[in-house]
Amino acid sequence: MTAPDTLTPVLTATWADERSWTLDSYTASGGYEGLRRALTMSPDDVIAEVKDSGLRGRGGAGFPTGMKWGFIPQDNPKPKYLVVNADESEPGTCKDVPLMMASPHTLVEGVIISCFAIRAHTAFIYIRGEVLHVVRRVQAAVAEAYAAGHLGRDIHGSGFDLDVVVHAGAGAYICGEETALLEGLEGRRGQPRLRPPFPAVAGLYASPTVINNVESIASVPSIVRHGAAWFASMGTEKSKGFGIFSLSGHVTRPGQYEAPLGITLRELIGLAGGIREGHELKFWTPGGSSTPLLTAEHLDLPLDFEGMAAAGTMLGTRAIQLFDETTCVVRAVLRWTQFYKHESCGKCTPCREGTWWLVQTLAALERGQGSEADLDLLLDQCDNILGRSFCALGDGATSPITSSIRFFREEYLAHLTHGGCPFDAARSTAWAGQEALA
Known part of the structure; x- marks a missing residue:
């Protein structure tokens, strides 16, 4: 078994502390020291520190965070904005919600440092609306930060002003896509935008905007506090931290x-x-x-x-x-595909129509109906969605299907042979055997 010291508790280090979500608890463990150091640096030096650390986006894409910050055109006279993507809704993803619940000030401090670096004076934290307890927890942390002078006018005498708005989304998977999130923030239906222009040039309110995941922003305070070399010493050569x-x-x-x-x-x-x-x-x-x-x-x-x-x-x-081994891969993939069909925003035909047809074909196969040719039909449907949809939702919907057929083609065929899910038959036999023994 792996040694416990394989873990590197930084973001999670204080989660078990008493009332870890409060300002007093966060400050006692060194909270806001990163902010104080950042305010002694120039904004460009903060960006350079994050670039040198090798921090890559923790929301999925893995784009270098410091490089993204550097794309903001500082000669643009419009306001600059930071938007934190806290619309965590990918099936299986459950890291940002506990982070915001256990240590919301880690995120708030990261927001302040990041805004200082990109010279933004307003930030938005966009949280999935269903997790109301998280919205309230982050709102309380923001209020504490204002009261302590970490937010507002002339933060700690630095001359830097910042306001943070906690926004509750209306509950849509598509709003995890950064431009659909911006549409939601502006009060419109959450649907992705055509790019270019990219958010760094024309994002929120057509102004230069940085959009980062919760974990990406929450990683910034420790980088500024301990230095880029400390962060880069962990991880691999190209995937630091x-x-x-x-x-x-x-x-x-x-x-x-x-x-x-x-x-x-x-x-x-x-x-x-x-x-x-x-x-x-x-x-x-x-x-x-x-x-x-x-x-x-x-x-x-x-x-x-x-x-x-x-x-x-x-x-x-x-x-x-x-x-x-007790899980039917066909049924699991069908459930995921039903989710993507339900969450498609409907803007583009490949995703809107394609995910519907994927569900029909998969559901028939799961019931043991159809033929082996339907597997090729599924792959053809995926091929007509992949790279042709308006955003990555369509591409993501094809991933579990194509990969499961690659590794578990025989299991799909077994459904046709048995006239239904063979796992259901196995469970029924096992249950009958238990009843007989009883």
Whole structure:
């Protein structure tokens, strides 16, 4: 089993502290020291520090955070904005919500430093509306920060002004897409925008805008406080630092495991007490359901951006869903596809119509109807969506289908042979045997 010191608790270090979400608790553990150091630096030096750290976006895409900040045109006379994407809704992803609940001031401090760096005087934290308890927790932290002088006018005598608005979304998966999120912030229906222009040039209210994930912004205070070299000393050559890995499903101790990028799933499963007793791993998602799934053959691959790309998948949000041999992969993929069909905003035809047809074909196969040719039909449908939809939702909807057919084609065919899900038949036999013994 992996040694406990494999973990690198930074963002999660204080989650178990008494009333960890309060300003007093956060300050006692060194909170806002990063802000005080940042205010002694120039904005460009803060951007350089984040660039040198190698921090890459923790929301899924992995784009270098400091580079994104550097794209903001400072000669543009319009206001600059920071928007935090806290619309966490990818199936399996559950890291930002506990972070905001347990340590909201980590995010607030990161927002202040990031705004100072890009010279923004207004920031928005866009939180998924269903998690009302999180909205209230972050609002309370923002109020505490104002009262302590960390927000408002002339922060700590630096001459820097900043206001932070906590915005509750209306509950739409599509608003996790950054331009659809901007549409929602501006009071319109959440649908993605055509790019270019990119948000860095014309984002919120047609002004230069940086959009970052919660974990990306929450990582900034520790980088500024401890230095770029400290952060870059963890992780791999091209995937620097640490990240929160969310383990859910058929594992003994599901939860959040903060570790250096490049750790393997075998190591993480060891930390989580192994797959549930008496069972073995069948398949898993490295970064939520929109990333191509992998199997037990991939247990020793490094969980970093390059390692996952080499395996034909993505690190994504590091939402690792683990499924043992009792799970029907066809049914799991069908459930995910039904989600994407439901959440399609309807703006483009490939996604709006394509996800509907994917569900029809998959549902028939799951019931044992159709023929082997329907697998090729599924792949053709995916091919007509991938790269042709307006945003990445359509692409993500194809990932579990194409990857599951790649690794589990025989299981799809077994549904046709049995005239339905063979796992249902196995469960019925097992249940009948238990009844007979009773």
